[in-house]
Amino acid sequence: MAQTTPDSIRHYVRIGLLAPLRDPDSGYKLFGDKDIKKVKFIGRAKGLGFTLRDIQTIFDHSNDGRSPCPAVRDIIRQRIDENRDRLAQLNNLQRRMDDALSKWKSMPDGEPDGEAICHLVESID
Amino acid sequence: MAQTTPDSIRHYVRIGLLAPLRDPDSGYKLFGDKDIKKVKFIGRAKGLGFTLRDIQTIFDHSNDGRSPCPAVRDIIRQRIDENRDRLAQLNNLQRRMDDALSKWKSMPDGEPDGEAICHLVESID
DNA sequence: CTTGACCTGTGTGCAACACCTGGGTCTTAC
DNA sequence: GTAAGACCCAGGTGTTGCACACAGGTCAAG
Numbered sequence: 001m002a003q004t005t006p007d008s009i010r011h012y013v014r015i016g017l018l019a020p021l022r023d024p025d026s027g028y029k030l031f032g033d034k035d036i037k038k039v040k041f042i043g044r045a046k047g048l049g050f051t052l053r054d055i056q057t058i059f060d061h062s063n064d065g066r067s068p069c070p071a072v073r074d075i076i077r078q079r080i081d082e083n084r085d086r087l088a089q090l091n092n093l094q095r096r097m098d099d100a101l102s103k104w105k106s107m108p109d110g111e112p113d114g115e116a117i118c119h120l121v122e123s124i125d
Numbered sequence: 126m127a128q129t130t131p132d133s134i135r136h137y138v139r140i141g142l143l144a145p146l147r148d149p150d151s152g153y154k155l156f157g158d159k160d161i162k163k164v165k166f167i168g169r170a171k172g173l174g175f176t177l178r179d180i181q182t183i184f185d186h187s188n189d190g191r192s193p194c195p196a197v198r199d200i201i202r203q204r205i206d207e208n209r210d211r212l213a214q215l216n217n218l219q220r221r222m223d224d225a226l227s228k229w230k231s232m233p234d235g236e237p238d239g240e241a242i243c244h245l246v247e248s249i250d
Numbered sequence: 251c252t253t254g255a256c257c258t259g260t261g262t263g264c265a266a267c268a269c270c271t272g273g274g275t276c277t278t279a280c
Numbered sequence: 281g282t283a284a285g286a287c288c289c290a291g292g293t294g295t296t297g298c299a300c301a302c303a304g305g306t307c308a309a310g
Binding site: 037038041044045047048049050058059062065066067068069070072073076077079080083084086087090091093094096097098100101104109110111112117118119120121122124125 | 162163166169170172173174175183184187190191192193194195197198201202204205208209211212215216218219221222223225226229234235236237242243244245246247249250
């Protein structure tokens with residue numbers, strides 16, 4: 001999947017998802033075992049469709065001593081529903097695009113006539 | 126699909142996609158026939174997967190007296206390819222999510238133990 | 251003349267980074 | 281001893297397509 005880059009790590013720190021210790025001298029980030037574990041967790045959770053905000057929620061539950069598992073089950077059900085909707089939308093879009101392209105095969109290009117902007121586009125729907 | 130709202134119109138003006146005349150007294154936007162035509166065009170083009178930047182390109186061609194049709198054909202082919210990739214990704218995601226959820230059905234919630242963050246998530250992959 | 255409904259431009263927020271700037275630091279090679 | 285190269289830092293900006301908020305101007309109706 002998408003890689004974990006230095007910039008993504010920086011992003012996680014910026015939004016407070018990670019809070020590594022700092023070297024007092026250099027100000028450099030110091031990642032401990034827990035931070036590494038969190039980074040790995042983020043990767044897995046993202047691979048399951050969780051947003052960074054979802055992951056923050058999970059971390060919050062965990063920090064409060066509550067089990068995040070019920071929330072995890074709720075969230076993934078939401079994400080599944082959302083993804084189904086998005087898939088349906090994109091499938092519709094795909095169909096419209098394919099239809100348009102094949103319809104345009106038999107149509108000539110038009111020159112600007114002050115009337116239409118692009119008759120290809122305007123011939124759809 | 127997605128509606129054309131006052132805010133979307135404002136957005137189009139902001140990014141220079143529309144440039145309605147202004148009432149010299151009130152500063153209010155005055156939409157002429159060409160603006161209306163453009164708004165309709167934007168709606169159709171968006172319905173075909175064109176981005177606002179794509180649409181700007183089309184308008185630019187049109188304003189330069191060139192036919193936008195060749196560009197339109199090129200762009201939609203790109204968008205079709207992108208959408209195919211995106212669909213494949215989302216279908217994979219859907220499968221992973223479904224697999225996870227069904228696997229989790231037979232797993233109990235875990236309490237925080239300082240070891241794992243959420244063993245449900247960590248059991249995947 | 252006031253009320254309420256609509257308009258104005260500008261700024262911010264969303265998601266998840268990627269890229270850039272301008273600088274500090276650290277190691278290695280000459 | 282110093283200079284080059286390879287790291288690191290914080291902070292700001294750009295991406296996409298708006299939605300929402302703010303403080304104020306405008307306008308028709310009562």
